[in-house]
Amino acid sequence: MAEDFPLIVSKAVAESNKRFRDENSALQEENRLIRIEAAKLSCNLMVAEIDHSRLEDAMSAELRGARKEASDLPQKLHLLAQEKIELESKLVSYRLKVANLEASMKADAAKVENLEKRSADREVLLGKVEKERDDTKAELDRAQEENMRIAAELAQAREETRKLLKSLLGLAKKLKG
Incomplete structure (x- = not known):
């Protein structure tokens, strides 16, 4: 019976070690998946920021053009008024042309x-994109915290396994001696 004890202890240590390896493997796989998800979220965030930047640049250019066009309108109006006076003084038939120019101003x-x-x-769309970016960043932060927690648990499990192995080895030495 006493001869079977080291065999039982070694089997228990082997089973415990196997369970630890299995758990460690599962945790490593979960950690790898979390890292992949974090990288994916980071990539999505980068794409959203690039789209946001591109959209913002396009809007700025479009707004500059619109503002320039708007600032040119009063000068165009003044020139048209002078032309109208000249045309009315020369020929009545040119009044139709002036009316067309005024319609063009309204279209502008x-x-x-x-x-x-x-x-x-x-701008509303930009706000939505920024909110999505912030939500994605918060989700990434939560995933990183979860990853850190899992890593701490894994380190603790390793430490406990090491202590258990050490105590089992000490026990086995005592039993042999």
Whole structure:
């Protein structure tokens, strides 16, 4: 019976070691999946930031063009008024041309209004993209905290296993001696 004890202890140590390796393997796989998910979230965040930057640049360029167009409108209006006076003094038939130019001005104003509306819509979209970016970053932070917690648990499990093996080896030495 006493001869079987070292065999029983070694089997118990082997089983415990196997369970530890299995748990360690599972934790490593879970850790690897968490890292992959974190990398994916980081990539998605980078893509969202690039899209946001591109969208912001396009909106800025479009807004600059609209503002320039809007600032040129008063000068165009003044020139058209002078031309109208000259044309009315020369020929009545040119009044039709002046009316067409005024209609063009109204169309330009409608374009400016439409651009301002689109700019407001894009600002709303930008807010949504920023919120998604912030949500993704928060999710990434939570995943990193979870990863750190799992790593701490794994280190603790390793330490406990090491202590258990040490005490089992000490016990086995005592039993042999």
